Each structure stands twice: as structure tokens, then as C-alpha cells.
Amino acid sequence: MxxxxxxxxxxxxxxxxxxxxxxxxxxxxxxxxxxxxxxxxxxxxxxxxxxxxxxxxxxxxxxxxxxxxxxxxxxxxxxxxxxxxxxxxxxxxxxxxxxxxxxxxxxxxxxxxxxxxxxxxxxxxxxxxxxxxxxxxxxxxxxxxxxxxxxxxxxxxxxxxxxxxxxxxxxxxxxxxxxxxxxxxxxxxxxxxxxxxxxxxxxxxxxxxxxxxxxxLLFAKKSILIASVFGLLASLFVAFTGDSSAYDVAQTQPMKLAAMEGLYDGEEKADLNALGFLNNEKNNSNFKGVRLPGLLSVLAFKDVNAFVPGINDLVNGNAEQGILPAETRMKKGKISIQALADYKKAKNEGNEEMTSLKLKEFEENYSHFGYGYFENKEDIVPNVHLTFYSFHIMVGLGLFFILLFAWLLYASLKDKIGKSKLLLRISVWSFLFGLIASELGWVVAEVGRQxxxxxxxxxxxxxxxxxxxxxxxxxxxxxxxxxxxxxxxxxxxxxxxxxxxxxxxxxxx
Amino acid sequence: MKKVFYFYIDGFKNMSRHSVRLWIIILVKLFIILFVLRIFFFPDFLNSKFETDKEKGDYVFEQLINN
Structure with missing residues (x-):
């Protein structure tokens, strides 16, 4: 690199x-x-x-x-x-x-x-x-x-x-x-x-x-009724699909999940960092705030006792949990890149035995191919603060939308929608919050996978x-x-x- | 086909002023994207440098091996 x-x-x-x-x-x-x-x-x-x-x-x-x-x-x-x-x-x-x-x-x-x-x-x-x-x-x-x-x-x-x-x-x-x-x-x-x-x-x-x-007024009230039913169903479904997405991220992109949670040291019965702030320490005392015991293990692996790897585990490896150190993956990646070069050379020279040998070597190490471009193991870590805050603000807004739509639906059904100026003012601004949450979802997905x-x-x-x-x-x-x-x-x-x-x-x- | 054609023609003829303004925005935007940005600022990098797929593949191979 x-x-x-x-x-x-x-x-x-x-x-x-x-x-x-x-x-x-x-x-x-x-x-x-x-x-x-x-x-x-x-x-x-x-x-x-x-x-x-x-x-x-x-x-x-x-x-x-x-x-x-x-x-x-x-x-x-x-x-x-x-x-x-x-x-x-x-x-x-x-x-x-x-x-x-x-x-x-x-x-x-x-x-x-x-x-x-x-x-x-x-x-x-x-x-x-x-x-x-x-x-x-x-x-x-x-x-x-x-x-x-x-x-x-x-x-x-x-x-x-x-x-x-x-x-x-x-x-x-x-x-x-x-x-x-x-x-x-x-x-x-x-x-x-x-x-x-x-x-x-x-x-x-x-x-x-x-x-x-x-x-x-009549037009607006009917529109709110339709939108609050649609919005409430959608926001409950988003919570469900968000949970499923987090489970999938835990299996396929563990580094992204660790960054989303600011988790440096992997642990069993891992807590969910619900509400708080991150400092710059590179261990689990980096988070100051409210933790929900064991919930991250449940979120990531549907098992409260499951081990959730942290950033340090993914960078330095964790033999007990079968996690390879990044440096090992970097070596395997370099082997794969070199094997690709050697394969091409052998093929051009018509050396069939070497061609198949190098192809095998390349394919055996292909799952680490990209690691071969890094010189520093820390390079595989995304921007933790940006991923963490984007994720938590997005989730917070998602929960807020469930409450907002439920409140609006209740007020609509009771014909009290015009009674609360506070609800109406929050509703006017909520569209902006919706766009922010939507963009933050992409920040989590794309910054977290860097x-x-x-x-x-x-x-x-x-x-x-x-x-x-x-x-x-x-x-x-x-x-x-x-x-x-x-x-x-x-x-x-x-x-x-x-x-x-x-x-x-x-x-x- | 004739009915479909007149359906569109009638639709465009009876547009409001605000709709015409929107269509102007769409057309100007498409012109900028397809005929200015695409041609002058976004040539396809590999197509502009190489003619055959083999040349393109060889170039990317070099990029992968020598990075």
C-alpha cells in the first residue's frame, strides 16, 4: 500500500x-x-x-x-x-x-x-x-x-x-x-x-x-392518519431488519460490528453500549455511559454467552477464539498476490506444473488476498468514532420514530391531533431527522467496512x-x-x- | 400504438406551468450529466487507454501485483 x-x-x-x-x-x-x-x-x-x-x-x-x-x-x-x-x-x-x-x-x-x-x-x-x-x-x-x-x-x-x-x-x-x-x-x-x-x-x-x-385541516388529519400507520409499521419493521442486519454483520464483518459498538476487547456476555461517549483509549474503558448487560452477545449471535470479538482481537488475533492475527492474514495475502504473479509468469512460459501449483497456492490464500496490500496491521481498522456515533444516533432516531408514529396514531384515532402544538412542531422537524437517520445508516455501512x-x-x-x-x-x-x-x-x-x-x-x- | 402516442402528446400538452418547469430542470440536468460530465469529465479510464479486454486485464493485473 x-x-x-x-x-x-x-x-x-x-x-x-x-x-x-x-x-x-x-x-x-x-x-x-x-x-x-x-x-x-x-x-x-x-x-x-x-x-x-x-x-x-x-x-x-x-x-x-x-x-x-x-x-x-x-x-x-x-x-x-x-x-x-x-x-x-x-x-x-x-x-x-x-x-x-x-x-x-x-x-x-x-x-x-x-x-x-x-x-x-x-x-x-x-x-x-x-x-x-x-x-x-x-x-x-x-x-x-x-x-x-x-x-x-x-x-x-x-x-x-x-x-x-x-x-x-x-x-x-x-x-x-x-x-x-x-x-x-x-x-x-x-x-x-x-x-x-x-x-x-x-x-x-x-x-x-x-x-x-x-x-x-381535514386533509392534513387524514394524511397524518395514513402516514402514521404506514410509518409505525415501517419503523417496527426497521427495528426487526436492523436486528437481523446486525446479526449478519457479526458473521460477515466483525470489525464493522466492533467499530459500531466501540468494542476493543472482545468478551463473552458482551454488553451493549447503549447511551454514552467514547474516548480515545483503545480498550473497553473507552466507553462512558449506560451499558446493557449481555445484550451485544444476544444481538450478534442470539446467545447471551457468546463471545463477541473486539477490534484488538481482530487486529492482534485471539487463539482461544480461533481468530487469526491481522499480520498472519497479511502474510497469507502477500503469498496470494505473489502466487498470482507467479501463476501468470508460469502460464506465459508454458510451465503447466508450476501453473497449477501456483493457482492452488493462490486459491488457498484468496480469502486473505486484500490483506496482502497492508504494511501496518492497524490499517484494517475503520474510523471507530464516526462509525460508533453514526450507529448510535441512527438507532436512537429509529426508536424515536416508533414513539412519534405511535403518538401520532393515538392522537389521530382519538381525534386529538390538533390539540398538542408540541407534537405538531416535533412532527414538522421529524422529516429532517428521518433524512439524517437515513444518511447515517449509509455512513455506518460504508465507513464501518473501510x-x-x-x-x-x-x-x-x-x-x-x-x-x-x-x-x-x-x-x-x-x-x-x-x-x-x-x-x-x-x-x-x-x-x-x-x-x-x-x-x-x-x-x- | 397511435393511442399510446396521443396519450403522451396530450399529457405533455396539458401540463401546468410548474410541470413544464420541472421538465426543463430534468432536461437541463440530463444534458449536463450525459453530454458535459460524461464526455468531458468522466471518460471510462480503461476504455480510454486500452482497446481490448486483454490489454485492460493485463493493466489491472499489473496494478494488483505491483501495488
């Missing part, structure tokens, strides 16, 4: 993080709001009540604004793979290409075809087909997310593939092992369900603002293209400007339409 330029790697990472985080402002709102619109459309279809038609049209319009501003911002991430991360893009081969191609062909066309029917279809197509189109837009959006998240999950837990040393690419050997790996399933379910929370919080925030302004682009196989330092730092810096600031303009445009247009309210709604996008 001595030969690549750290500032190039860091700027490339910063650029990708910036693009992904801006992109992720638009996506969860699209995913969540699409289902709320479909629910409302269905209620209108069944009741033929004009109030529900007006509600459907209003939220559909806000959905359309967000969709229009956000659409295609994800393409930039694909550009970055080809330009900034060319070694990685080549190395992953079809594994990344296949899910993205399916996403492009199947989901995008489903989404884009029916979105036109959804917006243009009022009084032009049958009411049933129109309502079904709203559902297909929602399913299409979520299907798009599925393939992207499968590709991301593979990077966190590379399964169902075999590295071909002749093409220097990973090749898919089992599509279903990739698509249905627990990492992919839990990642998809956790990510889309938290997006439903963001959609519900948006509806709650706008509706609460109307009630505070004493406008569109230094890997592909877990244990390829570190970020080897994944980048040899570009000039200046060119990456230039595009970083272009994106910063472009996305900021788009975000300002979105916020401005949304606020204008929200201020106009549902009475002036009805025009299609």
Missing part, C-alpha cells in the same frame, strides 16, 4: 461519498412516498370519495417533484466507477454489471413507463388501470433499489463468485447465492423500510405544518484509477455545485407547492 497516492484515494472516496449522500436525499423520499400515494389512490378507487382523489393528487405532485429532481443523479455514481474506480470496476466484472443491467432494463422501464400513466392518466385511462399504475411505480422504484442493494451487499459479503486469474475478473458462479445472500436480503429490507419512514415523516411534517397554520471496497479481497487503495488529484478535486466541486443547485431547486419548488396546498393541486406533472 506504499505505492498509491493517499490524497487521490481520499479525494476519490470523498467524491463518491458526496455523490452518494446527495443522491440518497432524493431516493428514500421517492421509495416511501410512492407507496403512500398508491395507498391513497387505492382508497380513492374503492370509495370514489373526491377528498381522497385530492389527497392522492397532492402527494403525487410532491412525489413527482422529488422524482424529477432526483432522477438520474445515481448515473453519476456509475460514471465514477468507470473513471475513478477502474481497477475495482474491472475486478468485480459481471458481479456488479449483472444486477445493474437488470435494474436498468427491468425496473427502470417498469418505473418510467407507469409513471407516465400515473401522472397523465387522470380521466384518460380506466380508473383501475390508473390505480394499478400507481402501485407499479411504487414496486418499480423499490425493484430498482433491490438490484443496487444486491450489488452493494456483494461488496460487503462477496459470495457466489470465483476469481478468474486469466481475465483478472470475478465471475458469477451462482446468481441466487448473490441475490439471496442474507446480507443482500437484510440490506434490501432494512434500506427500503427506512425509506418508508422517510416518506411517512415527509407526509407527517407537511400535514403538521398545515394544522399549525390552521389550513386544510478499508475495503470488497470485504477482505480488495482495499480502496488498490481500487482507484491513476488519475491526477486535481481532476478528482475539480469534479468533486462540480458535483458539489450541481447537487446543491438541484437540492435548492427541489426545496424551493416543494415549498412553493406546499404553500399553495391541495386546493390548488390537481395538475399533473
Amino acid at each position: 506504499d505505492h498509491f497516492d493517499i490524497s487521490l484515494v481520499d479525494w476519490s472516496r470523498a467524491q463518491f461519498a458526496l455523490t452518494a449522500m446527495y443522491h440518497w436525499i432524493f431516493v428514500p423520499l421517492t421509495l416511501g412516498l410512492s407507496f403512500i400515494v398508491a395507498f391513497m389512490h387505492t382508497i380513492y378507487y374503492r370509495t370514489r370519495d373526491e377528498k381522497w382523489k385530492k389527497m392522492t393528487k397532492f402527494w403525487m405532485k410532491l412525489f413527482g417533484i422529488n422524482f424529477a429532481i432526483g432522477v438520474a443523479t445515481g448515473i453519476i455514481l456509475e460514471f465514477e466507477f468507470g473513471t475513478n474506480w477502474s481497477n475495482y470496476s474491472w475486478f468485480v466484472g459481471d458481479i456488479f454489471g449483472a444486477p445493474l443491467a437488470i435494474e436498468g432494463i427491468l425496473a427502470f422501464f417498469l418505473e418510467s413507463t407507469f409513471i407516465a400513466v400515473m401522472f397523465f392518466g387522470w380521466d384518460r385511462v380506466s380508473e383501475k388501470f390508473h390505480m394499478v399504475s400507481s402501485w407499479l411505480v411504487a414496486f418499480g422504484s423499490n425493484l430498482s433499489a433491490l438490484w443496487i442493494l444486491i450489488a452493494n451487499a456483494w461488496m460487503q459479503n462477496p459470495v457466489g463468485m470465483k476469481f478468474n486469474p486469466d481475465t483478472v475478473r470475478n465471475e458469477m458462479v451462482d446468481f441466487f447465492e448473490i441475490a439471496l445472500s442474507p446480507t443482500a436480503v437484510f440490506k434490501f429490507l432494512h434500506t427500503v423500510s427506512q425509506a418508508y419512514i422517510v416518506g411517512a415523516l415527509f407526509v407527517v411534517a407537511v400535514s403538521a405544518w398545515y394544522i399549525l397554520k390552521n389550513r386544510h 478499508p475495503w471496497t470488497i470485504q477482505n479481497i480488495l482495499p480502496v487503495g488498490v481500487s482507484t484509477s491513476h488519475l491526477s488529484v486535481g481532476s478528482v478535486q475539480t469534479t468533486f466541486f462540480i458535483f458539489l455545485a450541481l447537487f446543491t443547485i438541484l437540492l435548492i431547486a427541489e426545496v424551493k419548488i416543494l415549498i412553493t407547492q406546499i404553500k399553495k396546498g391541495p386546493e390548488e393541486g390537481g395538475s399533473h406533472v
Whole structure:
């Protein structure tokens, strides 16, 4: 890892993080709001009540604004793979290409075809087909997310593939092992369900603002009722999928779990660091706050007596628990890299015996391949403070959303929704908290898995293209400007339409 | 097909001012992304340097071995 330029790697990472985080402002709102619109459309279809038609049209319009501003911002991430991360893009081969191609062909066309029917279809197509189109837009959006998240999950837990040393690419050997790996399933379910929370919080925030302004009261109360049911179900499901995701992380990315919990010294009956602060000590006295006894062992292994490895165990090894020291893995990684070089040389020289010997040696050590690029065992540790605080704030906000939606649902059912100004004010701000929690989820997932682009196989330092730092810096600031303009445009247009309210709604996008 | 075509044409013709503004934003954005960023700032690194898959594979191989 001595030969690549750290500032190039860091700027490339910063650029990708910036693009992904801006992109992720638009996506969860699209995913969540699409289902709320479909629910409302269905209620209108069944009741033929004009109030529900007006509600459907209003939220559909806000959905359309967000969709229009956000659409295609994800393409930039694909550009970055080809330009900034060319070694990685080549190395992953079809594994990344296949899910993205399916996403492009199947989901995008489903989404884009029916979105036109959804917006243009009022009084032009049958009411049933129109309502079904709203559902297909929602399913299409979520299907798009599925393939992207499968590709991301593979990077966190590379399964169902075999590295071909002749093409220097990973090749898919089992599509279903990739698509249905627990990492992919839990990642998809956790990510889309938290997006439903963001959609519900948006509806709650706008509706609460109307009630505070004493406008569109009936409309706002009905919207809050729908959003609080949807949001409560989604937030309970997020808690369940979050638990399943943590279990999966414990099996596949133990270093990430240790960083999420700030756990340095592994222990049996490990406590969950629930609420508190981390200092810079590199042992378990680094945490000051409330611990929940044994809960981390339960969370990670469904067994209160289970041993949860800490950062020090994963760096220095723990013979008793069968954990290899990082230095051993680094040696095995270097053996694997050297074997790959020797394999190629032997093949070019036509030495068949040496070719098969070196291929065997390479394959035996391939699971440690990425470790071979490190010179310092501490390099395998991600940013602990950032991962820890992102995780704990995200979980805290997740619990807050359950309480908020339960309170809103109770107040809606008792027809007391306008009585508590405090609840309404919290509801207005809660949308911002939803976006923050959503972004922090990605920080946990992506910062926590550093230094890997592909877990244990390829570190970020080897994944980048040899570009000039200046060119990456230039595009970083272009994106910063472009996305900021788009975000300002979105916020401005949304606020204008929200201020106009549902009475002036009805025009299609 | 004709019905589908007129469905879209009617839809676009009857758009509100705010919808037209949104479409302008979409088109300007797509132009910037696909014709400015893609062409001038985001060439595919390997495609711009090599012609065949073998050359690309050999280059990445060198990157993996010599890092």
C-alpha cells in the first residue's frame, strides 16, 4: 500500500461519498412516498370519495417533484466507477454489471413507463388501470433499489463468485447465492423500510405544518392518519431488519460490528453500549455511559454467552477464539498476490506444473488476498468514532420514530391531533431527522467496512484509477455545485407547492 | 400504438406551468450529466487507454501485483 497516492484515494472516496449522500436525499423520499400515494389512490378507487382523489393528487405532485429532481443523479455514481474506480470496476466484472443491467432494463422501464400513466392518466385511462399504475411505480422504484442493494451487499459479503486469474475478473458462479445472500436480503429490507419512514415523516411534517397554520385541516388529519400507520409499521419493521442486519454483520464483518459498538476487547456476555461517549483509549474503558448487560452477545449471535470479538482481537488475533492475527492474514495475502504473479509468469512460459501449483497456492490464500496490500496491521481498522456515533444516533432516531408514529396514531384515532402544538412542531422537524437517520445508516455501512471496497479481497487503495488529484478535486466541486443547485431547486419548488396546498393541486406533472 | 402516442402528446400538452418547469430542470440536468460530465469529465479510464479486454486485464493485473 506504499505505492498509491493517499490524497487521490481520499479525494476519490470523498467524491463518491458526496455523490452518494446527495443522491440518497432524493431516493428514500421517492421509495416511501410512492407507496403512500398508491395507498391513497387505492382508497380513492374503492370509495370514489373526491377528498381522497385530492389527497392522492397532492402527494403525487410532491412525489413527482422529488422524482424529477432526483432522477438520474445515481448515473453519476456509475460514471465514477468507470473513471475513478477502474481497477475495482474491472475486478468485480459481471458481479456488479449483472444486477445493474437488470435494474436498468427491468425496473427502470417498469418505473418510467407507469409513471407516465400515473401522472397523465387522470380521466384518460380506466380508473383501475390508473390505480394499478400507481402501485407499479411504487414496486418499480423499490425493484430498482433491490438490484443496487444486491450489488452493494456483494461488496460487503462477496459470495457466489470465483476469481478468474486469466481475465483478472470475478465471475458469477451462482446468481441466487448473490441475490439471496442474507446480507443482500437484510440490506434490501432494512434500506427500503427506512425509506418508508422517510416518506411517512415527509407526509407527517407537511400535514403538521398545515394544522399549525390552521389550513386544510381535514386533509392534513387524514394524511397524518395514513402516514402514521404506514410509518409505525415501517419503523417496527426497521427495528426487526436492523436486528437481523446486525446479526449478519457479526458473521460477515466483525470489525464493522466492533467499530459500531466501540468494542476493543472482545468478551463473552458482551454488553451493549447503549447511551454514552467514547474516548480515545483503545480498550473497553473507552466507553462512558449506560451499558446493557449481555445484550451485544444476544444481538450478534442470539446467545447471551457468546463471545463477541473486539477490534484488538481482530487486529492482534485471539487463539482461544480461533481468530487469526491481522499480520498472519497479511502474510497469507502477500503469498496470494505473489502466487498470482507467479501463476501468470508460469502460464506465459508454458510451465503447466508450476501453473497449477501456483493457482492452488493462490486459491488457498484468496480469502486473505486484500490483506496482502497492508504494511501496518492497524490499517484494517475503520474510523471507530464516526462509525460508533453514526450507529448510535441512527438507532436512537429509529426508536424515536416508533414513539412519534405511535403518538401520532393515538392522537389521530382519538381525534386529538390538533390539540398538542408540541407534537405538531416535533412532527414538522421529524422529516429532517428521518433524512439524517437515513444518511447515517449509509455512513455506518460504508465507513464501518473501510478499508475495503470488497470485504477482505480488495482495499480502496488498490481500487482507484491513476488519475491526477486535481481532476478528482475539480469534479468533486462540480458535483458539489450541481447537487446543491438541484437540492435548492427541489426545496424551493416543494415549498412553493406546499404553500399553495391541495386546493390548488390537481395538475399533473 | 397511435393511442399510446396521443396519450403522451396530450399529457405533455396539458401540463401546468410548474410541470413544464420541472421538465426543463430534468432536461437541463440530463444534458449536463450525459453530454458535459460524461464526455468531458468522466471518460471510462480503461476504455480510454486500452482497446481490448486483454490489454485492460493485463493493466489491472499489473496494478494488483505491483501495488
